[in-house]
Amino acid sequence: MSETLTLARSRERARGRRETRGALVLLGPSLIILGVMVAYPAVLMVIQSFTDYTVRNKVQGTLPAFVGLENYIALFSQSDFPAVLMRSLGLMVVLTVLIMLFGILVAVLMTRLGRGWRITVSVGLLLAWAMPPLTATVVWGWIFDTQYGVVNWALNALTGTTDWTNHSWLLNPWSFFFVLTIIVVWQGVPFVAFTTFAGLGQVPAEVLEASSLDGATGLERFRLIVFPYLRSVLTVVLVLQIIWNLRIFTQVYALQSRGGIAAETNVLGTYLFRQGVGEFGATAAIGVVMVILLLTLSWGYVRTTLKEEEL
Structure with a gap:
């Protein structure tokens, strides 16, 4: 009996080793690509953040000096990085809340529309989603243009004055971020709407009908029935948003090029881009801080996913 159990265990171990080797063979190309495209640059960035590596070292072929935490100390004490960080976090919160709110509302609305209207709304969302960020920013930039913008013309027509003639929406940081918010939310809503609409299709219709007969309001049905079905989907969408x-760059840089004051409207992406040319050590420190921040913000989702896999 013991010999039979030993033989069965050895066969099980051998099969496990074969499956492990097979999995490694299948995953090998992906692991190599991830190592070359992600792991190596990340490790190099961390190492460079502790040095005074500049373009001079690259041209002369000399090794940079190890400076420890000097780049990080200077980043938080001798630059405007803290203000940029707070600005980026505040903008991220506003954009994420608006995109999630309007995206979910549009998805719920699509469930109430007829086939023709639903197709029309879907096409409009796809057009907004498919437009490149730079193109969208240029179009909205013309809409808010100082001389030829439709917004200034409409405001003059509504107020019956010429107060909005030659009014610049990009010089003031608050109106700059107002325009930026419109652009980013306009392009971000379609992804949330389509994803949520697909998730709504998984909610059993009979459960919703039963809750409606029991007198539950629309808000109660969404909170107590629909939301539990959508929790995992909305969590992924929320983390992605x-x-x-937080990594927004193209729209901010394009609006700054049209008249925005960079020093007052920089976010993390544009601040990193506008750092001193060839200051690799300092910019690497900014990159490390951004990576740590993103990992911290997404850690809750990762931990929840790992717990679900264990169950």
């Missing part, structure tokens, strides 16, 4: 909105 946080990451994307």
